[in-house]
Amino acid sequence: MNTFFLRKGQPHLLFSLALFSLLIAVSSCEDSGIVGSDLVDEPPSINSDTVDIPLTEGIPITAFSGNENYFSAGWYNDNSFGEQQITGMVNPSLSRQGINDIEVDAKGYLKLHIEEVYGDQNATASFDLVEIGRRWRAPAWRHDSIPELTNNVVASFDITDQDSLEIPLSDEWFGRYVESFNTTAARDSLYRQEMFGLALVPKNQAKIISFGSGNTELIIDNQETSEDDDENGEDDEEPGIYTQFMRATAYSVNREFIPPQGQNTALYNTFENTLRLSFDATEEFIGSKNVSRAELVLYEDTLALQNLPAGHTRPEAKALYVYLLDENETERAVLKDPSYEMLREEEDNSFRLNLTSYINSNLAGTMDERDLYVIVRSNDGRIIPTFIQNETSEDRKPRIIITSVNPEK
Amino acid sequence: MKKIALLALTGLLISTSLYAQQSQSQLNNGSFYTYFGMGLPVDVSSPSASSMGLQGVAVQDFRISNIANPAIWSQSYYSNVSGGFSLRTFKASDNFGSRTNSILQASQFQMVFPIDRERIGVSLSLSPITESKFQIQRNSGDLSNTAVDLDYAVTNTGTGGLNRLELGFGIELFEGVSFGYAPSLVFGVLENETIYNFSDSNYNNINFSEINSNYGFGNRFGLYLTQRDLIGSNDRTSLGITFNLPVNLVSESSIETNTGAGSMDLLPANEFGEQDIRMPMESAIGITYEFNQQWLISSDLVYQNWSDYQGRNEELFTDRLKAGFGAQYNAARRNSPGGFFTRFNYRAGVSYDTGNLEINDTQIETLMLSAGLGIPSRRTGSSIDLNFDFGIRGAGASELVAERIYGLRVSFNLSELMFLQRRLD
Numbered sequence: 001m002n003t004f005f006l007r008k009g010q011p012h013l014l015f016s017l018a019l020f021s022l023l024i025a026v027s028s029c030e031d032s033g034i035v036g037s038d039l040v041d042e043p044p045s046i047n048s049d050t051v052d053i054p055l056t057e058g059i060p061i062t063a064f065s066g067n068e069n070y071f072s073a074g075w076y077n078d079n080s081f082g083e084q085q086i087t088g089m090v091n092p093s094l095s096r097q098g099i100n101d102i103e104v105d106a107k108g109y110l111k112l113h114i115e116e117v118y119g120d121q122n123a124t125a126s127f128d129l130v131e132i133g134r135r136w137r138a139p140a141w142r143h144d145s146i147p148e149l150t151n152n153v154v155a156s157f158d159i160t161d162q163d164s165l166e167i168p169l170s171d172e173w174f175g176r177y178v179e180s181f182n183t184t185a186a187r188d189s190l191y192r193q194e195m196f197g198l199a200l201v202p203k204n205q206a207k208i209i210s211f212g213s214g215n216t217e218l219i220i221d222n223q224e225t226s227e228d229d230d231e232n233g234e235d236d237e238e239p240g241i242y243t244q245f246m247r248a249t250a251y252s253v254n255r256e257f258i259p260p261q262g263q264n265t266a267l268y269n270t271f272e273n274t275l276r277l278s279f280d281a282t283e284e285f286i287g288s289k290n291v292s293r294a295e296l297v298l299y300e301d302t303l304a305l306q307n308l309p310a311g312h313t314r315p316e317a318k319a320l321y322v323y324l325l326d327e328n329e330t331e332r333a334v335l336k337d338p339s340y341e342m343l344r345e346e347e348d349n350s351f352r353l354n355l356t357s358y359i360n361s362n363l364a365g366t367m368d369e370r371d372l373y374v375i376v377r378s379n380d381g382r383i384i385p386t387f388i389q390n391e392t393s394e395d396r397k398p399r400i401i402i403t404s405v406n407p408e409k
Numbered sequence: 410m411k412k413i414a415l416l417a418l419t420g421l422l423i424s425t426s427l428y429a430q431q432s433q434s435q436l437n438n439g440s441f442y443t444y445f446g447m448g449l450p451v452d453v454s455s456p457s458a459s460s461m462g463l464q465g466v467a468v469q470d471f472r473i474s475n476i477a478n479p480a481i482w483s484q485s486y487y488s489n490v491s492g493g494f495s496l497r498t499f500k501a502s503d504n505f506g507s508r509t510n511s512i513l514q515a516s517q518f519q520m521v522f523p524i525d526r527e528r529i530g531v532s533l534s535l536s537p538i539t540e541s542k543f544q545i546q547r548n549s550g551d552l553s554n555t556a557v558d559l560d561y562a563v564t565n566t567g568t569g570g571l572n573r574l575e576l577g578f579g580i581e582l583f584e585g586v587s588f589g590y591a592p593s594l595v596f597g598v599l600e601n602e603t604i605y606n607f608s609d610s611n612y613n614n615i616n617f618s619e620i621n622s623n624y625g626f627g628n629r630f631g632l633y634l635t636q637r638d639l640i641g642s643n644d645r646t647s648l649g650i651t652f653n654l655p656v657n658l659v660s661e662s663s664i665e666t667n668t669g670a671g672s673m674d675l676l677p678a679n680e681f682g683e684q685d686i687r688m689p690m691e692s693a694i695g696i697t698y699e700f701n702q703q704w705l706i707s708s709d710l711v712y713q714n715w716s717d718y719q720g721r722n723e724e725l726f727t728d729r730l731k732a733g734f735g736a737q738y739n740a741a742r743r744n745s746p747g748g749f750f751t752r753f754n755y756r757a758g759v760s761y762d763t764g765n766l767e768i769n770d771t772q773i774e775t776l777m778l779s780a781g782l783g784i785p786s787r788r789t790g791s792s793i794d795l796n797f798d799f800g801i802r803g804a805g806a807s808e809l810v811a812e813r814i815y816g817l818r819v820s821f822n823l824s825e826l827m828f829l830q831r832r833l834d
Binding site for chain 2: 035037039043044289356357360363365366403404405407
């Protein structure tokens with residue numbers, strides 16, 4: 001048996017390995033520098049090309065307006081976007097937190113907080129608060145659904161420039177609310193079956209107002225009366241002011257569909273007219289398979305937006321949302337989160353998006369076939385329209401700026 | 410016997426995996442000049458020859474297998490398995506900067522078996538032919554045709570090379586006259602990866618790799634003439650000649666990229682097209698004079714007609730000539746007992762290589778000083794050999810890259826009498 005490498009007294013192997021290990025340790029520190037670069041072939045140059053998106057389409061998709069951060073109401077005739085009539089809807093909750101019973105002669109108020117105004121800021125917008133006559137579900141309330149209203153006008157109010165307001169509600173409507181509230185058995189079922197909330201119906205063309213959903217309140221002024229005393233002559237209810245938040249908010253919009261007007265397409269923060277960008281992200285279209293950056297650029301048509309009279313305002317689209325949807329997903333409401341967000345570049349009023357991962361996934365064939373659908377950020381209950389230049393624009397077409405390298409043989 | 414077989418198998422697996430590996434590591438970059446063509450040629454020689462600056466076409470040692478000359482396999486006495494690892498450091502500099510690369514890799518692996526002891530022997534080996542192990546960084550560029558100020562740097566990293574899987578034999582035709590022949594499969598993959606690194610994190614780094622796969626068949630012939638007592642008593646004079654036919658490679662290239670979303674063919678092989686690559690003919694001649702059992706001197710001359718090479722960067726290639734001279738003192742064969750230093754073999758040599766590249770009208774020459782220490786077993790024919798190299802390459806013109814090369818190779822040579830039944834344990 002060969003015992004050369006194991007024999008005691010001749011540690012040749014150990015000596016060799018130790019020496020070798022020492023040299024590895026000494027040599028393992030590489031010093032990176034630029035050497036010889038002028039002697040080797042030049043690397044392929046980096047290209048920056050722009051490809052125009054050949055087709056954009058306005059595609060309507062079902063969208064819901066209920067239980068968002070805001071709800072809107074108002075009537076405004078925008079020179080660019082036409083007449084828009086918005087009916088707001090609220091349904092107060094029936095919570096006994098902090099209060100067990102409401103006095104029969106208590107007073108009710110609807111408190112609204114104005115968050116955003118679209119239209120003539122100085123005009124007075126008049127509204128009727130009308131009782132809704134049919135049950136509705138906020139999560140499934142489409143923005144183009146028409147609420148069924150009764151003839152019962154619970155209140156009327158005006159909004160000019162205040163930040164918030166409290167609207168006194170009719171004793172008749174509030175009395176029925178109190179009756180439902182004070183009912184001991186099946187009170188919630190009774191309330192759902194008999195009271196369906198209130199609609200904010202605009203009465204004149206002035207402006208569209210977005211209210212905060214979270215801070216809209218039904219204020220209950222629970223006045224003390226002698227009838228509150230029980231058998232022992234003690235009062236078991238605490239007089240004072242109580243609030244009920246809304247269990248549901250929504251709005252319905254009635255406005256004309258704005259077809260593409262020459263070089264721009266109207267876009268909203270609802271899905272009622274999404275902008276579908278149609279292109280095949282193939283090597284032929286992109287011009288390369290080796291993409292470092294693909295930047296989608298959409299331009300706002302600022303000229304078309306600059307025709308508001310003095311004193312009128314329109315909410316600005318600060319960003320766009322981009323959804324990746326297949327054809328099946330466009331046939332029903334879009335409930336998922338957006339895939340991308342395009343932020344506004346103030347310098348050139350463009351919206352830009354790093355689309356590299358989408359392009360590379362398409363080029364690699366690892367992405368299902370899905371198109372890009374664009375809306376204004378975000379479908380949150382406000383009304384934010386804008387115009388995006390489409391493929392008929394002369395110099396501001398929707399485009400993708402491709403930075404790539406094309407190695408050659 | 411079992412141990413040799415086990416070590417042979419292990420060594421073969423390690424060598425194969427190291428040849429095949431393409432991964433990046435800190436110890437994975439070699440000479441700058443491996444960028445060109447199919448990489449720099451690798452002179453495959455036995456540990457004893459390389460530490461004398463030789464290829465070793467006329468160096469025969471019964472303890473150490475010779476891979477340079479197939480004819481010498483006829484003289485095999487022991488069954489021998491050899492292999493090892495090398496570590497080389499390249500300190501490169503030019504007018505713009507300096508850089509240090511180091512590379513750790515397996516050297517050749519060889520098994521030699523005597524069929525008819527000292528008359529017929531066969532060899533099976535796996536050895537590198539060319540080596541492409543480089544990393545070249547370039548000055549940052551800027552993308553002027555975009556609105557943004559975009560800086561980037563480009564790094565080229567090469568890995569791979571050509572290898573030779575060879576099975577051959579050597580036969581002593583007449584006393585002192587041996588002939589050898591070794592057909593081989595030549596194969597290898599070379600990958601040249603280009604990476605663009607952008608300073609702006611909004612831009613993804615771009616990479617693409619040109620992958621070049623090759624195979625072909627090679628043929629080597631060898632002649633070994635040896636004569637004892639030619640000049641003096643107990644001396645031996647040997648002459649070795651080898652001839653390596655050109656190798657026509659079937660070469661297929663493609664360009665791939667990995668974007669993070671997946672790998673893609675940028676230029677698949679069917680579009681990039683097949684290439685015909687012709688590796689050059691090589692011939693070598695060497696002479697060795699052994700004064701006695703302790704002392705020998707040897708010299709050899711290797712010629713490769715790289716001007717006949719066809720392939721990438723072929724316009725840069727020119728004929729290569731390498732001459733080496735070295736000597737060995739085998740203290741372990743002294744008849745009289747000695748101290749610690751009499752247990753080893755001492756070798757030293759020098760070689761001059763014109764190189765196969767001509768860049769800017771200047772050949773990339775290499776001058777290499779070598780020294781070695783052989784640690785033989787006193788009971789068996791096995792040994793461990795340490796080789797040290799120091800060389801200078803490409804110092805002929807200021808615009809070229811000058812390299813100082815530091816090398817260390819540790820080789821094992823396991824030799825044992827096989828197929829011989831022992832009478833006594």
